[in-house]
Amino acid sequence: MLFKATKICFRVFCQTGIIPNVTAIKLMLLAWMIIHPLTVSAGLGTHRDLLVADQPASPGPARTEVRITYLGTNGYLFETRGVAILIDPYVSRIGLLPAAFNAKIAPDPAQIRSILNRLPKRIDAILVTHGHIDHLLDAVPISRATGAQLVASRSSLLLATPAGATRVRAVAPGDVIRVGRSTVRVLPAGHDRLFGRIPFPGSRQKPGLAPVRVADWICGEPLAFLVELAGHRIYVDSGGTLQTDPPQGPVDLAILGVALPDGRARFAQAVRRLEPRYVLPSHQDNFFRPLGRGFSFGLLTNFPQVRREHAGRHLPGKLILLDYFRPWTLR
Ligand SMILES: [Zn+2]
Numbered sequence: 001m002l003f004k005a006t007k008i009c010f011r012v013f014c015q016t017g018i019i020p021n022v023t024a025i026k027l028m029l030l031a032w033m034i035i036h037p038l039t040v041s042a043g044l045g046t047h048r049d050l051l052v053a054d055q056p057a058s059p060g061p062a063r064t065e066v067r068i069t070y071l072g073t074n075g076y077l078f079e080t081r082g083v084a085i086l087i088d089p090y091v092s093r094i095g096l097l098p099a100a101f102n103a104k105i106a107p108d109p110a111q112i113r114s115i116l117n118r119l120p121k122r123i124d125a126i127l128v129t130h131g132h133i134d135h136l137l138d139a140v141p142i143s144r145a146t147g148a149q150l151v152a153s154r155s156s157l158l159l160a161t162p163a164g165a166t167r168v169r170a171v172a173p174g175d176v177i178r179v180g181r182s183t184v185r186v187l188p189a190g191h192d193r194l195f196g197r198i199p200f201p202g203s204r205q206k207p208g209l210a211p212v213r214v215a216d217w218i219c220g221e222p223l224a225f226l227v228e229l230a231g232h233r234i235y236v237d238s239g240g241t242l243q244t245d246p247p248q249g250p251v252d253l254a255i256l257g258v259a260l261p262d263g264r265a266r267f268a269q270a271v272r273r274l275e276p277r278y279v280l281p282s283h284q285d286n287f288f289r290p291l292g293r294g295f296s297f298g299l300l301t302n303f304p305q306v307r308r309e310h311a312g313r314h315l316p317g318k319l320i321l322l323d324y325f326r327p328w329t330l331r
Pocket of ligand 1: 130132191
């Protein structure tokens, strides 16, 4: 009952543009935290038929292949011969309570150690879409530990550098950079609204202190990336709105954030423009749960709607899902 009420309230806020006060948001988040574990079953459930994964112990990718490993939230590892690129790695999984109450936070050292043991020793670059904790927080220690170049907006790097990042490269939409034998095109993107507004908005304009609390990790300019490697083109963003279109395709794989209603509203339009061979809806797991508890859909996501839309509107590309740390090779 409370679960349904929370969801209805959220929809009303989104559709009417009514902005609830901070206390109301926190109460709703608390209700969500209490009810959510009781109502959500783990795993891909009835959508398991869309899961793609390599056979266990498959050999590494050939020269013309890209192996893609899902790290949860909007985090991915792209690997081909001689190149490894991370997108938005996030494993610390700050809980809903600290997030709702803007607690002091830091990367979880045990989770960082654990992910480092599962990643290739050499990572060439970490591409970060924006400055929120579920995209940038862990990119800093992973970048330091692996020596990977942290590629992000200027605002995000003005957060990451005082937080400890040392090898950084600021990019903006329109930039084209080389990462090993791959090419990364930096594209404009939008950020979904939550209760009618972008969470933790704004950009850092000049050097400052290291971010301490959740709200210190401000969005900055959201970016999308078109990664060209091993003869394949992979588009990745973390969500967006109807106002910001992805580039004209075709691409081999489109990874599109659908965490919130804005991302889902522009899903069909984005897929039509990108003309992908494969479509991977992203950022739809419950990223407040520890990674070790496995995939479960977030309360505010609506994958059945995404799936219905993809089939009902005859959108291009094969709709697929990935599970945590179960690699799949794009051929
Ligand atoms: Zn965000």
